[in-house]
Amino acid sequence: RIGQHEDAETLREHPAIREAARMLREGKLVAFPTETVYGLGADARSEEAVSRIFTAKGRPGDNPLIVHIGHVSRLQDLVAELPTKGELLVRRFWPGPLTLVLPHKGTVAPKVTAGLDTVGVRMPSHPVALALLQESGLPVAAPSANRSGRPSPTEAEHVWEDLGGEIDGLLDAGPTGVGLESTVVDVTGSVPLLLRPGGVTLEELRETVGEVRVDPALEGDAHPPRSPGMKYRHYAPKGEMWLVEGSGEALVHRIRELADHARKAGRRVGILTTEENRFRYKADRVVACGRRAEPESVARDLYRALREMDRAGVDYILAETFPAEGLFRPVMNRLYKAAGGRVFRADDQCPKGSSS
Ligand code: TXA
Numbered sequence: 339r340i341g342q343h344e345d346a347e348t349l350r351e352h353p354a355i356r357e358a359a360r361m362l363r364e365g366k367l368v369a370f371p372t373e374t375v376y377g378l379g380a381d382a383r384s385e386e387a388v389s390r391i392f393t394a395k396g397r398p399g400d401n402p403l404i405v406h407i408g409h410v411s412r413l414q415d416l417v418a419e420l421p422t423k424g425e426l427l428v429r430r431f432w433p434g435p436l437t438l439v440l441p442h443k444g445t446v447a448p449k450v451t452a453g454l455d456t457v458g459v460r461m462p463s464h465p466v467a468l469a470l471l472q473e474s475g476l477p478v479a480a481p482s483a484n485r486s487g488r489p490s491p492t493e494a495e496h497v498w499e500d501l502g503g504e505i506d507g508l509l510d511a512g513p514t515g516v517g518l519e520s521t522v523v524d525v526t527g528s529v530p531l532l533l534r535p536g537g538v539t540l541e542e543l544r545e546t547v548g549e550v551r552v553d554p555a556l557e558g559d560a561h562p563p564r565s566p567g568m569k570y571r572h573y574a575p576k577g578e579m580w581l582v583e584g585s586g587e588a589l590v591h592r593i594r595e596l597a598d599h600a601r602k603a604g605r606r607v608g609i610l611t612t613e614e615n616r617f618r619y620k621a622d623r624v625v626a627c628g629r630r631a632e633p634e635s636v637a638r639d640l641y642r643a644l645r646e647m648d649r650a651g652v653d654y655i656l657a658e659t660f661p662a663e664g665l666f667r668p669v670m671n672r673l674y675k676a677a678g679g680r681v682f683r684a685d686d687q688c689p690k691g692s693s694s
Pocket residue numbers: 372374375376377378401402403404435437439451454456457458480481482483518519520521522533534564565566567568
């Protein structure tokens with residue numbers, strides 16, 4: 339385990355970082371922490387190393403990878419130009435949880451971009467990630483270090499659980515900070531397009547560049563998403579999960595009602611809630627995920643909470659919902675996908691659908 343409180347410059351001397359950087363240069367797979375989630379890294383220029391990422395994760399080949407860089411100046415190795423709005427976003431949010439989709443110039447392995455003419459690039463802020471990127475001197479392709487379809491890993495232990503047998507190295511720096519993946523924004527057009535909500539909020543993007551459009555696929559539109567990865571059912575717990583709409587007392591009452599009904603029908607029920615309400619439910623497992631009053635804490639804890647549901651062996655999960663603003667927007671996006679779109683609307687009759 340490596341300290342996350344030292345700066346990248348100091349960490350570059352750390353023997354584990356040196357060793358991990360050497361492994362990347364040799365074409366090996368190294369999992370490492372970022373401020374969002376753990377990534378599974380490989381040399382982005384090597385078709386062979388990158389192929390191993392897809393095999394290890396069981397990832398569909400049409401889903402492109404994000405390329406990570408350790409200095410803003412390395413962007414010019416990967417992309418032909420940076421439009422003005424992209425530059426404004428880089429200045430405000432790098433290093434940090436923002437991925438920019440830009441036209442590439444053919445320097446990364448074709449598998450990284452899944453044959454698209456664009457590449458997603460980000461400079462993470464986690465000192466261990468920066469130290470590794472700087473020490474390796476490579477552009478590093480890295481998806482989240484989970485098996486495809488599992489919640490992204492926010493602790494080294496999650497990486498080990500999913501990919502222990504498949505990777506050459508794992509840098510453990512404890513739990514990540516943001517807890518959700520980076521925001522992905524396509525800046526190739528005149529108006530930036532949000533492809534995946536994440537650690538940088540839509541509100542913050544708009545403060546910086548004015549108008550930002552949202553990929554209609556994110557809002558339940560029938561069109562296929564512009565970001566290939568968004569079309570897969572991600573973050574799915576093993577139990578059948580339902581989101582429950584509502585707020586305040588009405589939400590708590592509704593979940594209690596639904597949980598009672600399901601337990602009477604013989605199901606093992608899990609409830610995904612927040613610290614504020616955790617003692618107000620009775621179920622086979624109640625998992626609290628952060629504090630409703632602090633959206634960052636919910637984001638930070640979400641994937642751990644979903645993994646805990648799997649370990650609890652529940653087969654029916656009821657989850658509280660949040661107003662989809664600020665950091666709750668990516669939280670709701672991930673919850674919606676985890677639930678495969680199953681929602682109890684506030685005005686549904688009680689047990690409708692609960693036994694489907
Ligand atoms: O926070 C993160 O972004 C983490 C850490 C490790 O950096 N990485 C991550 O990677 O979440 P991954 O592979 O799990 O998700 C990458 C997303 C996918 O939805 C993918 O389709 C999209 O970014 N993406 C990558 N390149 C793209 C491109 N050229 N055009 C559109 N979408 C792209």
